[in-house]
Amino acid sequence: MTAGVKSAARGAGESTRISNDPRLSVEQVSYAYTPNPQQAPVFTLEATSFQAKAGEIVAVLGPNASGKSTLLQIISGALQPLSGRVLLNGFVTHQLEPRARGRRIAMVQQESQLLFPSKAWEFVLQGRHPYGKSLRFESDEDVTIAQNALAQVGAEHLADRWMDQISGGEKQRVILARALAQQPLLLLLDEPTLHLDIGAQIDLLETLRRLAAENRYTVVVVTHELNLAGEYADQVVLLQKGKCLRVGPPASVYRRDLLEQVFQTQLTVETGASGRPRVSILPGAQ
Amino acid sequence: MRPLTLSRLLLQCLILAIILFCVMVLALKFGAIHVSLYGLGRDLLRVFLGKSSDISSEYSLILNLRLPRILLGAFVGAALSVAGTSFQALLRNPLADPYVLGVSSGAAVGAILALLLEPHLALTPEFAAVFTPLGAFLGAAVAITAVYFLGHRNGQIDSSTLLLGGVIIASLLSALIVLLLTTLPSSNFRGMAYWLMGELSAVPSQPLAWVLRVGFVVAAIVIYTTASDLNLLLAGEKEAMHLGVDVRRVRIIAYIAASALTGLAVSVSGAVGYVGLLIPHLMRMIYGADHRILIPASAFGGAIAVVIADILARTIAAPNELPVGAITAIAGAPLFIYLLRRRFA
Numbered sequence: 001m002t003a004g005v006k007s008a009a010r011g012a013g014e015s016t017r018i019s020n021d022p023r024l025s026v027e028q029v030s031y032a033y034t035p036n037p038q039q040a041p042v043f044t045l046e047a048t049s050f051q052a053k054a055g056e057i058v059a060v061l062g063p064n065a066s067g068k069s070t071l072l073q074i075i076s077g078a079l080q081p082l083s084g085r086v087l088l089n090g091f092v093t094h095q096l097e098p099r100a101r102g103r104r105i106a107m108v109q110q111e112s113q114l115l116f117p118s119k120a121w122e123f124v125l126q127g128r129h130p131y132g133k134s135l136r137f138e139s140d141e142d143v144t145i146a147q148n149a150l151a152q153v154g155a156e157h158l159a160d161r162w163m164d165q166i167s168g169g170e171k172q173r174v175i176l177a178r179a180l181a182q183q184p185l186l187l188l189l190d191e192p193t194l195h196l197d198i199g200a201q202i203d204l205l206e207t208l209r210r211l212a213a214e215n216r217y218t219v220v221v222v223t224h225e226l227n228l229a230g231e232y233a234d235q236v237v238l239l240q241k242g243k244c245l246r247v248g249p250p251a252s253v254y255r256r257d258l259l260e261q262v263f264q265t266q267l268t269v270e271t272g273a274s275g276r277p278r279v280s281i282l283p284g285a286q
Numbered sequence: 287m288r289p290l291t292l293s294r295l296l297l298q299c300l301i302l303a304i305i306l307f308c309v310m311v312l313a314l315k316f317g318a319i320h321v322s323l324y325g326l327g328r329d330l331l332r333v334f335l336g337k338s339s340d341i342s343s344e345y346s347l348i349l350n351l352r353l354p355r356i357l358l359g360a361f362v363g364a365a366l367s368v369a370g371t372s373f374q375a376l377l378r379n380p381l382a383d384p385y386v387l388g389v390s391s392g393a394a395v396g397a398i399l400a401l402l403l404e405p406h407l408a409l410t411p412e413f414a415a416v417f418t419p420l421g422a423f424l425g426a427a428v429a430i431t432a433v434y435f436l437g438h439r440n441g442q443i444d445s446s447t448l449l450l451g452g453v454i455i456a457s458l459l460s461a462l463i464v465l466l467l468t469t470l471p472s473s474n475f476r477g478m479a480y481w482l483m484g485e486l487s488a489v490p491s492q493p494l495a496w497v498l499r500v501g502f503v504v505a506a507i508v509i510y511t512t513a514s515d516l517n518l519l520l521a522g523e524k525e526a527m528h529l530g531v532d533v534r535r536v537r538i539i540a541y542i543a544a545s546a547l548t549g550l551a552v553s554v555s556g557a558v559g560y561v562g563l564l565i566p567h568l569m570r571m572i573y574g575a576d577h578r579i580l581i582p583a584s585a586f587g588g589a590i591a592v593v594i595a596d597i598l599a600r601t602i603a604a605p606n607e608l609p610v611g612a613i614t615a616i617a618g619a620p621l622f623i624y625l626l627r628r629r630f631a
Binding site for chain 1: 289290291292295378380510511513514515517518520521524525527528529530531532533570574575576578
């Protein structure tokens with residue numbers, strides 16, 4: 001990939017982009033976490049690469065401590081990779097100035113901690129921060145964008161509610177709305193379904209799929225939900241202990257022997273009614 | 287949706303400024319010498335009109351002695367509250383306050399060291415005027431840096447470790463203060479001990495007063511430029527970073543400015559406790575957690591609170607005066623306990 005694609009990405013305006021251009025290009029990124037410089041790294045992420053187009057959903061899968069969140073942080077530009085780089089429309093993400101990064105990349109974290117309660121609309125308006133100078137007051141346009149963001153996730157009715165008084169699923173919608181208010185190119189989600197019931201999980205992923213199609217977001221989602229990822233993702237990145245084992249469409253990555261080896265349990269992989277792979281744990285496998 | 291607008295911000299500030307003005311007029315009235323509000327109003331107007339020579343001696347005394355003290359109280363309250371608001375956002379801890387975190391003690395040590403050193407250094411008068419506040423600022427900066435590193439665990443700020451760090455630093459510094467005070471001549475000891483409790487009777491000299499004014503305005507404006515970044519920092523450093531906040535820059539700027547405000551306040555009033563804790567909380571209950579309004583509201587609120595505390599300090603045991611820090615501590619400590627219990631319940 002390469003220079004050709006890169007220059008095309010830089011040259012083309014966002015609206016005129018050719019849809020098959022890889023918008024996100026993760027190129028051989030690696031990382032090592034060392035709490036003490038004199039000691040060996042306690043965690044490493046080995047060279048990982050994949051590409052994603054506008055409108056695509058990429059799921060990052062793997063057992064605990066496989067480096068999923070680290071990879072997501074590197075893609076977001078918050079962590080500088082030890083080697084390699086992440087390009088978003090031709091820009092190296094960790095070299096972007098913070099506000100410029102906030103206008104291109106939005107992150108939905110596992111949970112958003114609130115020190116002091118705020119109303120949902122105040123929370124969503126925070127997504128407009130990268131578009132203003134330090135002391136700016138929100139414009140009517142910002143308010144409209146925030147309202148639209150809430151509407152897109154079906155949460156208009158929550159606007160005047162306090163964030164600490166709504167359910168987990170509702171909160172996740174508002175957090176997603178804040179990310180949409182950033183009007184990003186790249187939407188990153190770190191285990192967004194963690195505290196949600198199955199109905200709310202499906203709801204969230206349906207919303208993500210619709211948003212990715214409508215707004216042409218590139219979505220990268222870290223998750224433990226193999227079946228949801230298999231159903232909704234266009235591509236899957238499978239990690240184990242900091243190694244990238246396989247990248248590709250779910251049907252090509254969801255191989256029984258591979259998943260059994262990664263997740264250390266016996267399972268079956270079938271093709272569901274939608275034509276996508278479905279994983280079941282074998283009874284008594286543990 | 288009703289986001290904050292400039293006109294709403296200015297209106298709220300105007301209301302608070304009027305309350306502050308009324309409290310200051312009351313503070314002028316109360317004290318050992320009784321004066322009438324009418325006489326005060328008349329003479330204040332004369333001062334504003336530049337006819338100071340027409341003022342009666344009684345009122346002239348009030349304006350010359352009481353007014354500077356009241357202005358100093360307002361300044362100290364505003365500085366400590368703005369510093370408290372900033373520390374609470376930076377450390378993501380609603381119990382953070384210059385006094386609780388040991389920053390005031392750090393400033394006090396710095397100020398005492400500066401006072402002890404000053405006679406031995408051949409300083410120019412201009413530099414001598416800023417020497418004590420400079421020492422206090424450096425002391426405050428060292429203390430907050432120490433507390434910040436003590437409060438870190440696995441790269442994250444840990445609330446309870448941070449508070450414990452503050453308590454430990456404060457007690458260590460208190461011991462250091464006692465040690466330093468014993469080196470003073472005994473005649474200065476009582477004055478110093480009073481000063482440490484927080485008091486407003488030593489009105490600063492003209493050059494020092496200018497340092498305080500300029501320092502306060504600059505530091506408060508600098509903090510205010512980070513107001514919307516501080517809003518996002520409340521959600522955590524990582525989250526703020528993803529929303530476009532240059533976390534490192536904001537942290538450095540706000541820590542330095544908040545330490546400067548603490549240093550300035552402590553260098554002229556000693557350690558007036560709990561103002562930086564109590565007032566931001568009160569203001570947050572009224573105006574919400576948006577720092578674009580919370581910072582100016584805390585400045586006015588802190589000024590109002592310390593001027594009221596000073597009225598009480600001057601009148602409760604009249605003709606004796608209590609240190610104003612004793613009044614703020616009596617009011618603030620129970621609130622601190624209440625917040626602590628609610629938070630960690």
